[in-house]
Amino acid sequence: MQRIVQKFGGTSVGSISKIKKVCELIKKEFENGNQVVVVSSAMSGETNKLVDLAENFDVTNNKTEYDMILSTGEQISIALISMALKEIGIHAKPLLGWQVPIIGSKEQTKAKINKIDNKLLLKIINNNEIPIIAGFQGVDDDNNIVTLGRGGSDTSAVAIAAAISADRCDIYTDVDGIYTCDPRMVSKAKKLERISYEEMLEFASLGAKVLQTRSVEMAMRYNVTVQVLSSQTGKKGTFLTKEDKKMENELVSGIAYTKDEANITLINILDKPGVAAKIFTPLSESNINVDMIVQTGSENGKNINFTYTVSRKDLKQAILIMEENKNNIGFERLITNDSLAKISIIGLGMRTHTGVANKMFSALASEKINIHVISTSEIKISVLINEELIKKALNVLHTTFGLDSY
Amino acid sequence: MQRIVQKFGGTSVGSISKIKKVCELIKKEFENGNQVVVVSSAMSGETNKLVDLAENFDVTNNKTEYDMILSTGEQISIALISMALKEIGIHAKPLLGWQVPIIGSKEQTKAKINKIDNKLLLKIINNNEIPIIAGFQGVDDDNNIVTLGRGGSDTSAVAIAAAISADRCDIYTDVDGIYTCDPRMVSKAKKLERISYEEMLEFASLGAKVLQTRSVEMAMRYNVTVQVLSSQTGKKGTFLTKEDKKMENELVSGIAYTKDEANITLINILDKPGVAAKIFTPLSESNINVDMIVQTGSENGKNINFTYTVSRKDLKQAILIMEENKNNIGFERLITNDSLAKISIIGLGMRTHTGVANKMFSALASEKINIHVISTSEIKISVLINEELIKKALNVLHTTFGLDSY
Numbered sequence: 001m002q003r004i005v006q007k008f009g010g011t012s013v014g015s016i017s018k019i020k021k022v023c024e025l026i027k028k029e030f031e032n033g034n035q036v037v038v039v040s041s042a043m044s045g046e047t048n049k050l051v052d053l054a055e056n057f058d059v060t061n062n063k064t065e066y067d068m069i070l071s072t073g074e075q076i077s078i079a080l081i082s083m084a085l086k087e088i089g090i091h092a093k094p095l096l097g098w099q100v101p102i103i104g105s106k107e108q109t110k111a112k113i114n115k116i117d118n119k120l121l122l123k124i125i126n127n128n129e130i131p132i133i134a135g136f137q138g139v140d141d142d143n144n145i146v147t148l149g150r151g152g153s154d155t156s157a158v159a160i161a162a163a164i165s166a167d168r169c170d171i172y173t174d175v176d177g178i179y180t181c182d183p184r185m186v187s188k189a190k191k192l193e194r195i196s197y198e199e200m201l202e203f204a205s206l207g208a209k210v211l212q213t214r215s216v217e218m219a220m221r222y223n224v225t226v227q228v229l230s231s232q233t234g235k236k237g238t239f240l241t242k243e244d245k246k247m248e249n250e251l252v253s254g255i256a257y258t259k260d261e262a263n264i265t266l267i268n269i270l271d272k273p274g275v276a277a278k279i280f281t282p283l284s285e286s287n288i289n290v291d292m293i294v295q296t297g298s299e300n301g302k303n304i305n306f307t308y309t310v311s312r313k314d315l316k317q318a319i320l321i322m323e324e325n326k327n328n329i330g331f332e333r334l335i336t337n338d339s340l341a342k343i344s345i346i347g348l349g350m351r352t353h354t355g356v357a358n359k360m361f362s363a364l365a366s367e368k369i370n371i372h373v374i375s376t377s378e379i380k381i382s383v384l385i386n387e388e389l390i391k392k393a394l395n396v397l398h399t400t401f402g403l404d405s406y
Numbered sequence: 407m408q409r410i411v412q413k414f415g416g417t418s419v420g421s422i423s424k425i426k427k428v429c430e431l432i433k434k435e436f437e438n439g440n441q442v443v444v445v446s447s448a449m450s451g452e453t454n455k456l457v458d459l460a461e462n463f464d465v466t467n468n469k470t471e472y473d474m475i476l477s478t479g480e481q482i483s484i485a486l487i488s489m490a491l492k493e494i495g496i497h498a499k500p501l502l503g504w505q506v507p508i509i510g511s512k513e514q515t516k517a518k519i520n521k522i523d524n525k526l527l528l529k530i531i532n533n534n535e536i537p538i539i540a541g542f543q544g545v546d547d548d549n550n551i552v553t554l555g556r557g558g559s560d561t562s563a564v565a566i567a568a569a570i571s572a573d574r575c576d577i578y579t580d581v582d583g584i585y586t587c588d589p590r591m592v593s594k595a596k597k598l599e600r601i602s603y604e605e606m607l608e609f610a611s612l613g614a615k616v617l618q619t620r621s622v623e624m625a626m627r628y629n630v631t632v633q634v635l636s637s638q639t640g641k642k643g644t645f646l647t648k649e650d651k652k653m654e655n656e657l658v659s660g661i662a663y664t665k666d667e668a669n670i671t672l673i674n675i676l677d678k679p680g681v682a683a684k685i686f687t688p689l690s691e692s693n694i695n696v697d698m699i700v701q702t703g704s705e706n707g708k709n710i711n712f713t714y715t716v717s718r719k720d721l722k723q724a725i726l727i728m729e730e731n732k733n734n735i736g737f738e739r740l741i742t743n744d745s746l747a748k749i750s751i752i753g754l755g756m757r758t759h760t761g762v763a764n765k766m767f768s769a770l771a772s773e774k775i776n777i778h779v780i781s782t783s784e785i786k787i788s789v790l791i792n793e794e795l796i797k798k799a800l801n802v803l804h805t806t807f808g809l810d811s812y
Contacts, residue, residue, distance in 0.1 A: 016462045050482075053482065053486070054485070054486075054489070056422045056486070056489075057486070057489035057490065057492075057493055058489075058493070061492060062485075062488070062489040062492060064485075064488075064499075064500065065485035065486070065488050065489045065500055066485070068481055068482075068484075068485040068500055068502070069481070069482050069485045069486070071481075072478035072481050072482055075474055075475070075477075075478050075481075076456075076459065076474075076475050076478055078474075079460070079468075079470075079471035079472070079474040079475045080459070080460075080462070080463070080471070080475070082468070082470075082471050083460070083462075083463035083464075083468040083471045084463065086463075086467055086468060087463055087464070093470075094470065094471055094474055096474070096551075098504065099549050143505050145502075
């Protein structure tokens with residue numbers, strides 16, 4: 001017997017017939033003799049409808065109300081799942097955040113989970129019933145309903161798995177796992193059997209939308225084994241676990257990319273302490289997210305050049321802010337490039353192996369792909385290249401790092 | 407300063423613009439220096455949509471789920487009202503049944519209110535804020551959401567008024583009060599300034615849909631002053647109170663009617679003990695509601711005739727049941743009439759005045775209106791007549807009992 005949390009996203013429960021299909025997946029695990037806890041999102045489209053309704057008013061001053069409205073989406077979906085399960089002879093018990101209870105912080109609309117009381121949940125599963133828990137919601141110390149922000153249902157599922165010491169947390173989505181690279185870009189991309197939390201965090205932060213960064217952090221913190229799999233097929237997916245021996249042998253586990261990057265280079269800034277703050281403070285005040293940052297010395301040794309990347313949609317505003325602060329920052333002129341993409345190779349093996357970066361740069365050079373900016377972390381190397389070369393770059397790197405035959 | 411509960415029905419909060427209008431009514435009472443508590447139904451149409459969704463499954467075995475789904479309607483409307491109030495500068499606090507808490511019985515889908523904890527409500531109103539409470543819902547001792555059944559929001563409002571010793575419970579509807587008779591039938595019908603709980607109970611049980619019987623019983627039990635008024639005009643409506651001197655002078659307060667009545671007469675039954683049970687047990691087992699019952703002796707003194715009325719929609723099934731039980735009941739034959747209407751005069755004065763019935767029968771006779779069945783209660787006399795004569799009968803009675811110039 002295993003204890004399993006099954007989490008279903010909005011598209012998996014988007015209609016009565018889809019809910020019935022999902023219930024077959026639940027029934028299968030249950031009839032295999034496992035203890036099962038289900039976590040569900042709202043039916044797809046519902047949350048957006050509720051947001052539209054709430055946004056008839058100023059949400060900033062009405063977060064209690066906003067969370068009260070949004071939480072109805074999951075309230076409906078879990079009741080429907082519970083009904084559908086009973087119809088096929090399985091005892092289920094729908095539970096809202098406050099009924100579990102899942103105690104959230106007071107940060108309404110983006111609360112953190114502070115504590116999950118597992119007593120009721122354990123009582124239900126030990127009674128051979130299945131709790132169906134509303135994802136994305138909790139209750140704060142003042143009995144207000146709070147929601148956890150976008151992707152919060154994944155976080156709910158992982159936190160519940162931790163609270164009841166589940167053997168596994170299965171996240172059902174519309175993809176069947178984590179791939180070495182986007183299969184639409186690299187035809188030889190393979191599904192990974194396993195990936196470490198650290199690597200998955202890098203994937204998630206690079207916009208591979210399968211799992212929310214928060215839920216991966218939560219899984220890593222509490223050492224929850226997470227499986228990402230398809231609700232269409234129910235076939236074995238990709239497991240997220242802490243690193244093991246096998247993983248260390250892999251130099252690179254996967255390659256991620258983001259399009260729609262742009263960069264700004266400020267030329268000839270007099271190198272004085274505090275210049276970075278002068279550049280980035282006004283950007284952050286305008287909620288512009290800066291990603292890669294590179295500082296290079298200029299020829300004369302006194303001046304420097306500063307390059308950073310922003311989302312392409314933010315480029316126009318970022319240029320405006322730079323021009324407004326031109327005297328304060330003290331740069332001579334700026335140049336921009338608005339057709340860039342970022343490619344990142346990710347792998348635990350980089351921590352212990354040298355030469356990975358060189359191998360990457362050589363492979364790109366062999367295809368005459370120019371690198372604009374480089375940034376590295378312990379288990380990731382990212383490069384900025386021209387967007388039109390992205391497919392070519394992904395494929396050469398996929399082959400170079402032995403992923404074609406993974 | 408008065409303490410006032412304001413209850414708004416689904417049509418009053420059926421859109422964002424209607425909600426904003428309702429908030430003006432709330433603001434007016436609040437800015438007059440009153441303490442205000444608001445109770446709201448779901449936006450019109452929403453509850454039916456939720457019922458349709460839930461009825462994809464067998465509701466009988468899924469009452470927890472059904473109530474969980476249905477309660478989302480009010481959850482959304484109270485949050486929107488709260489947001490709209492803040493927009494016009496009034497501090498509001500939306501509260502669900504479990505947050506108040508309103509403790510309901512375990513009779514899911516038709517729970518009774520067992521207890522309302524007034525501590526939080528008093529704290530909020532003493533803090534110069536307005537609690538906006540979800541009608542129609544409560545929570546049982548096991549933390550399950552329960553709903554109160556159709557018209558439950560009126561009952562919520564009256565119970566909350568009782569719990570906080572409100573001076574008044576204003577029920578806003580789409581009519582502007584209780585009338586001496588249906589104005590569509592009697593052009594001289596007048597709006598009543600006051601009506602006693604007892605009289606209103608008779609009106610409500612006769613299908614005058616302004617207030618649910620349960621909410622009137624609750625008001626009577628806890629002596630809550632209820633006002634029925636229009637959310638369109640906000641003008642003074644009709645007050646429900648316990649009877650006073652003034653009321654006793656009125657012989658008849660109003661005239662109610664129901665169409666779609668039918669009757670069945672069983673001819674020549676041998677008069678033995680238990681015959682009534684033999685007739686009515688199988689009807690009640692088929693959920694057929696029997697209203698007026700009259701037993702008359704037959705000529706020979708040994709046999710009796712039995713007449714009773716049912717809803718016209720139930721007539722066919724009732725005849726079938728009688729035929730099936732013909733031998734057991736022991737009647738000779740049955741005759742039916744499926745085009746009847748019931749007219750009732752209602753008034754506290756009947757308790758102390760004699761001759762009211764005679765006056766009614768004479769008035770109907772003067773218009774050549776034949777009476778099929780009569781039944782009386784302490785403050786009501788009902789007669790069954792042919793349906794096509796209903797308008798004529800209502801008007802002559804309205805004049806006879808002095809209501810034209812009320």
